Amino acid sequence: MISEIYDVIVVGGGHAGCEAAAAAANLGSKTLLVTMNMQTIGQMSCNPAMGGIAKGQIVREIDAMGGYSGIIADKSAIQFKMLNLSKGPAMWSPRTQNDRMLFAEEWRLALENTPNLDFFQDMVKNLIVENHTVKGIITSLGIEIKAKSVILTNGTFLNGLIHVGDKQLGGGRMGEPRSFGITEQLTSLGFEAGRMKTGTPPRIDGRTLDYSQMEEQKGDENPGKFSFLDTPLLKEQRSCHIVYTNEKVHDILREGFDRSPMFNGTIQSLGPRYCPSIEDKINRFAERNRHQLFVEPEGWKTVEVYVNGFSSSLPEDVQIRALREIPGFTNVKVFRPGYAIEYDYFPPTQLQHSLETKLIENLYFAGQINGTTGYEEAAGQGLIAGINAHNKVHGKEEFILNRDEAYIGVLIDDLITKGTDEPYRMFTSRAEYRLLLRQDNADIRLTEKSYKIGLATEERLRKTEEKIFKSKELETFLRETSLKPAIINPILQEMESSPVDQAYKAAQILTRPNINLNTLDRIDFIENKSKEYTTEVREQAEINIKYKGYIDKERENVSKLHRMENIKIPEDFDFTKIASLSAEAKIKMNAVKPKTIAQASRISGVSPADINVLLIYLGR
Incomplete structure (x- = not known):
């Protein structure tokens, strides 16, 4: 028996487990990562790539908060592409092709160089649960390890079954054994479990x-x-x-x-x-x-x-x-x-937004165990679970990202509120406020928030503050600089854009569809000014100018959402007592236990009429 009591034990060394362990350890928790095979930490089980549409935004968000996925992806990249550049900036999505072996090696090295993080190789067969609170784990060797919190990130290993034609073999990945025991224990404790399938090419x-x-x-x-x-x-x-x-x-x-x-x-x-x-x-x-x-x-x-x-x-x-x-x-x-692989998962409506389970205190789920698919979705959940497990055992507030703050917030809210019966994948279309949740401004949205809880470093915060200051400075220059017709018309004619008959501010010209900052750089005094700034700063200033009207509209919609989020629903509220609610709304809301009117409105099967009834009942 290992005598040390850990603050956080993370079960599983995939993308969710790696981010969870790194976050908890970097926040100061004594953390243990338990994995069945130390040689497959950070393994890319499917395609050797990170990011893509909406997924690239998640990697940027993880990085902005001090996670490792973006750094590891950069260090192991063999190709980079920004997808959807022909569309608006809300759709731009970074993607890397990666060296599979180098990616896993960089993850292993990054974790080994993380203070407060220990490792143990074994299969976890059971959890130690007392009075509806998790107290540790028991491994296949019968070793008991005590912990104040446990994060399960089992991926496709829970009772994994591999299919190749009419052949079946037990495994979590080809050539690796499956994990068993945890599903059976959790279902005996009252959890609902299901089966999902995923697959991989030759x-x-x-x-x-x-x-x-x-x-x-x-x-x-x-x-x-x-x-x-x-x-x-x-x-x-x-x-x-x-x-x-x-x-x-x-x-x-x-x-x-x-x-x-x-x-x-x-x-x-x-x-x-x-x-x-x-x-x-x-x-x-x-x-x-x-x-x-x-x-x-x-x-x-x-x-x-x-x-x-x-x-x-x-x-x-x-x-x-x-x-x-x-x-x-x-x-x-x-x-x-x-091959195809079937594995156990737990419908995520059984979780809080912190990713703590509703049935067992201090037990968290992250990754494919929650019904998601994709490295990025798993990593984002791992980061949030790691932060919240640390916060819980140290008596701090839970850390929640809202739908208007991050794709990670959209992902988790979708899972908790709507659930999923098929592998969930993130798309830009799932986010109502995607113009606010761009890949280029993830640091502006999230770094200060992460710094305040102790995860993002001061170096990150200073870089973000400098980027904000510089982009506002360039924005101001473009809004105040006038361009006379003699200067701008030759460029406009070349770009097949209507000429002007009076002086216009550079920012006004920039709002035209086929004009960008590179176009205006043909004017000497603009080029001399704009070359003082990095590509990231130029991009930020240009987007803020070009899409100001749309951005302002989305912010207005966010403020309306926040008003709904401020209408709280008591934790012990019994929806079955409201006769005017539809039968489906009663069942769904009692299962999910929404904390706010806004969350209740996003539950599948709850109608606007049901929300109005609820508002009246709550005195609103």
Whole structure:
């Protein structure tokens, strides 16, 4: 038995577990990370990439608050792209392609260099629970470790079952054992559990591909990065490639449907709607004669390649035959086939917004155990769980991010309020205030908030304050600088924009759709001023000017939301006593126990009429 009593024990070394352990330890809690395999800490179980649409915003938010994901992604990046640049800034989303092995190594090193953090390799079979409060863990070796709080971040390992065609084997990832015992104990304590499914594509030998038959996808010409700190910028990048399936590929895949666990009833659970397997795609979208695949390198030196878009649980012989009909794949060799995995999860309506469970005090859930999918969603939850576990055991207030403050706030509120019966994935469309929640201003939104609780460093705060000051300074210059027609009209005509007949402020010209700060830099005195500022400052000033009207409107909507958030609902409120509420509203609200009218209004099945009844009952 380990005699030390930890403030926080984190179970699981994936993205949620790593961020949870780092946050709790950096805040000053004596923290223990327990994992089944020390060699797979920070493992990229699926694609070797971080970020993407809405997910990139989450990584930026984690970084702004002092988390590690952005730093690790920058240090292991082999390609950087800013997605959706043809759309407005609310949609811009950073993404890195990463070196899988280097990513895990950087996570391990970062955690080993974190004070207050210990490690232990073993499987956790049970929790020590006394009087509805968690008191520690029991490992498969029978070792009892006491703790003031426990965070479960078990990923896909809880009773994990891997499917390849008609073969099944227990595991949390291919080649790694599953975890058992925790689900059974939690359900005996009154928790509701369910099953979900996810999958992964085959990994192939890049030496056997003919890239000349594929479309090259290079990184950005001037690559950015995730972290707001001074992490290294990419000086060289590796290309990805795009290729397409065809009817012959689809015909071969269909031949295996009778041996597919998805179609023969072996798999009963739901998989991710927005990342379907290749067999699901050709079945659901039978009218399409091809589907896009991304051929992604796994690192700087390895020849292993990830076939993004070809997730499959079909028999391995069917997968290989179908792959060889894809252009450039004629001679392909497979390192390991794709597979599906089923695992236990706990519907997240059983949690508080702090990610503490409602049934067991000081027990927190983060990551796929809550029904989410994706490294970024898991990492964001891990960060919040780590902060709140630390705060709880040290008698501090819970740390909650609202929907208007962060994508992480949207994610957690969606899970707690609406629940999920399929793997939840973040999209920009899930956020009502996405123009406020941009990737470029995550530090402005969150760093001071994190600094106040002791997580973000003073260095981060100073960098953020400087960015705010400089962007306001540049904004003021552009709002006060007049441009006479003789100066600006030649540029406007070149940009096919209407000329002006009198002097206009530079900021007014900047609001035109096809004009940006780079355009105005053709004017000497503007260029001389703007080159004093970093790219990040210029971007911030330009967005604030161009989208001021929209931003102000969203802030007005936020203030309306806050008025609803201020109308509290008593914790012991019994919704069944209100006769005028719909039957569905009574059931849903009693299950979720919303704390405010705003939260109640977001519960699926609760109508505006139900909210009006509730407001009247509360005297509003």
